[in-house]
Amino acid sequence: MDRSPSSLMSIASIVLSMTAVAIGNGMMLAYVPFVLTRSAAPDWVPGAAVTAIAFGGLIGCLIGGTLIRRVGHARAFSCSMALVILAALAISLGVHPLIWVLARGLYGVAANMNFIITQSWLNHASDNHWRGRAMSLFYMAYVIGLGAGAWLFGRIPAEGNLAPIITVFFTTIAILPIGLTRLPTPPAPAKVSIDIPMVWRASPVAFVGVLASGGLSMLVQGFTPIYAAANEVSQEDVAALMFFMQFGLLFIQYPMGALSDRTDRRIVLIVTCLLTLGAGLAALVVSFDNLFLLMLVFAIFAGAVETVYSIANAHANDRTDPADFVPLASTMLIAWSAAATLVPMLVTVLTPALGQRTFIHATMAVALLYALFVAMRLRSRERVPPELCENFEFRSAQVPNAAALAETEARAE
Incomplete structure (x- = not known):
């Protein structure tokens, strides 16, 4: 496939479409916890809305x-897209806590379906020589869209239903x-198959890292606006x-x-976990006055x-045979979604008793435990030689890595 104008137009249409989706999502990620925290809803509801997104994402996978x-x-x-619009419309009807939690779950289903569809399309429209750059552009545009939202x-105004209406606008x-561009139809993505023993044999550090990153990402991204709103x-x-936060x-x-391309990725994962611990300690000390x-x-x-998510994914790819990339991607996707559901659920249950800073302590605990696990694994397995490592690519835990589900089949065409 050449880097033809039609191919570039296809990629641009995908990136533009998902950036618009991200703007609406970024708005709702701030709007829903802010309004629920300031409302008369029970204390568990804002956290349940965070958990619902991840659980819906698991179903979407x-x-x-x-x-x-x-x-x-x-x-x-x-x-x-229709599910995203229906979820936003349900929220626009007024503050009904249970309906809002269900709506966020519905959004989670739609979000992961969106990522599987668009990343499959992106793989099919991109040439092998610049697929990585196209995917990095996709991730970056989505993250910037979240920040813009x-x-x-x-x-x-937070009062009323303007925020969900704007979300409907951007989703539309x-x-x-994509509707106005002649995108070629790619092969259907591979079946989501779970092979935990294979992934564990390939890289325990990567598997546990993706589990950890599911909890870490949903805790920080989901509970921070709740924490801020609760502190007036x-x-x-x-x-x-x-x-x-997005930047x-x-x-x-x-x-x-x-750095992980030049040295052992496991050492960089430990450093990243220590950075998480340091930031968590600072978050506990620095007041909202500053x-x-x-x-x-x-x-x-x-x-x-x-960053834990992206380096763990790269480490997994370094140690996995290309023939196993599809079951690897499937298993990692499910593992991330499961952890992203269970960890926020536990924090939601504990927060009423332990306070709004529970998510910070939980994040630090997960980072510390993972750092200790990686340090233990450093003794038992040699580093993959740099010439056999894949180049690091920008990834976000907020954009599940469904690309590899289509990549193997796309190359086989």
């Missing part, structure tokens, strides 16, 4: 491939680039906090990823926990 094989990419994409939340806009931080400042990912992941410093701390916090 399991049914996404089947739906695509049955109706095709275009129809499945339209269905997933959070920033936009700070510019509108997201349908147009203004809507504008909550939006700014969420905005800066922390950009400025931390690239240098840590580049909001700018706290934003910087949480930007580092978010960037460090997201």
Whole structure:
């Protein structure tokens, strides 16, 4: 496949579409916890809304491939966009805690289906020589879209239903680039098959790392706006906090990823966990009176926990035979979603008794335990030679790595 104008247009349409989706998602990631925390809803509801997203994502992982094989990419994409719109419309009806939790679960189903569909399309539209750059652009645009959505939340009233209506607007806009572009139909993604023994044999560090990153990412990204709203931080400042957190990912992941290409990735994972611990301690010490410093701390916090995900994925690919990439991706996707459901659920249960800082302590505990596990594994297995390692690619734990589910089949075409 050449880097033809039609191919570039296809990739641009996918990236533009998912950036629009990300803007709506970024707005709702700030809006829902802020409003629920300030409402008369029970204390467990904001955390349950976070857990619901991950649980819905787990369901989306399991049914996404089947739906695509049955109706095709275009129809499945339209269905997933419809679910996002329905979830936003349910939230626009007013603050009904149980309905909002269910709506966030519905969004989680749609979100992971979106990622499986669009990453499959992106793999099919990209040439092997620049597929990695196209995927990095996709991840980066999505993360920037999340930040833009959070920033936009700070510019509108939290009262009323303007935020979900704007989310519906951006989701509807997201349908147009793909609907108006002659995208080639890619092969259906591979079946989501779970092979934990194979992944464990290939890399215990990577498997446990993805489990850890599921909990770490959902804790920091999901509970930070709840924590800020509970401490009477203004809507504008909550939006700014969420905005800066996304850019922390950009400025931390690239240098840590580049370092992991030059040295043992396990050492970089330990350093990243220590950075998470340091940021967590700072988050406990710095008060909301010094909001700018706290934003910087949480930007580092978010960037460090997201980096665990990307380096663990790279480490898994280094140690796995290319023929096993599809079951590897499937198992890692399910493992991430399961941990992203269970860890926030536990924190939601403990928060009423232990306080709003429970998620910070939980994040630090997960990072410390994982660092100790990696340190233990350093003694038992040699580093993969640099010439056999894949180049590090930008990834976000907020964008599940479904790309490899389609990559093997796309190459076989």
